[in-house]
Amino acid sequence: MKLTRHLSIAALQEIGKKPVLRAPAPRRQKCGLWAPCPPGNFVYRILSGGGKQRRPKICFEDEEFINEGNYEAESGIIIAIVNYKTGKLISTKFFEMWARDHSGEMMDFIRKAPEGTLLLMATQDDGSTRLKDGAKKLVEELGSKEIKNIKFRSSWVFIAAKGFTLPHNIQKEKINHSDQTKNRYKGWPAEIQIEGCIPRDLI
Template sequence: MRLRGLIHVASILLSLATAWLFVRMYFSPSWKAISLRNWQGSSADLPHTKPLPNKCGNQKSCPENFFAFKVISGAASVVGPSICFENTVLMSNVKNNIDRGLNVALVNGTTGQLMKTDTFDMYAGDVKQLLDFLKAIQEGVIVIVASYDDPATKLNDEARAMFTEMGSRAASQLGFRDNWLFIGAKGLKDKSPYEQHIKNDAAKNKYDGWPEMLEMEGCLPKKLD
């Protein structure tokens, strides 16, 4: 009888304790009610979906009516250049469509669609091929250029002048094994802000006989009709 009484008392105490905890949990200001969402896991506890990377892997996204781009020059005579436009790689080692000299991609300035790519060997090639290519470009077409190895040995005054008319500041100064990145357009009235140039300087070169690789990324305004 005594044992049964103790069990009964213990049961009552346990019930009281459970009721006290229930009251504390739902009515005390220091406790928070547990909802189904809390039980399954709050939004803070759920795994967050990582934001999609910016186009071309750029550091910043581009506003509406702008194209995203990233252009990288060649590194010495070992690693070729690459051109990415609106998250599409237009030219690269992987695509196997780059070569020594000037690597050029033409893009529709309104739609962003690739029109043509070509390479021009400016060390041992024929500059006439480059001249014919440049003369055929229509106004409003975006011209993207990335150098590799040597962009200038065969680059004559006529070709330099044509790049200058597209907005280049550096075309007239390009020398043997310089690195050069440029985005311009035929009929551009002002100088292009999308250009980088580094001279081949034995005292400053990063590689043996070549300057360091260049990289340029940003947002290019669309040509609006």
């Protein structure tokens, strides 16, 4: 009787235990987005530099055109030009804006970008000190609302289309101004990012 009673109690205890449910690991999405883009869309993610060590990242359709492994840490603006029809990289170039003035080269690079391309831009450290008004105006003509507000060590990211219009409801631009007293990197800018989905049938 005692053995039977012991077994019954043990069986009841097992029944009372709740099964441990383990959620499956989240599936990695393109460019590290939390949710996948709908079919028929391109994926993009642009991350500015932050501090001395965190360098810009420009990702498109899960290809990191710019990352910490292929980009030298300097102070300025980096631009990637992408073919909108194919989603393939055409060219990338960095423009120093602290030690030297490369505003003219940056303007030439933007003007030579073919129609039907996307331009993805990000700052590293300082992209404003030697950035001339002509270059700012050219970026503003691409749709930037913040390039005219860029300051010393502002973190800035931007995506633009040349020859067509991007949807109004996607993240196109973000800016963050460095605070010498409160910034987590002690005067260096904190990184910011934009990400989202771009329909493939805009042109």
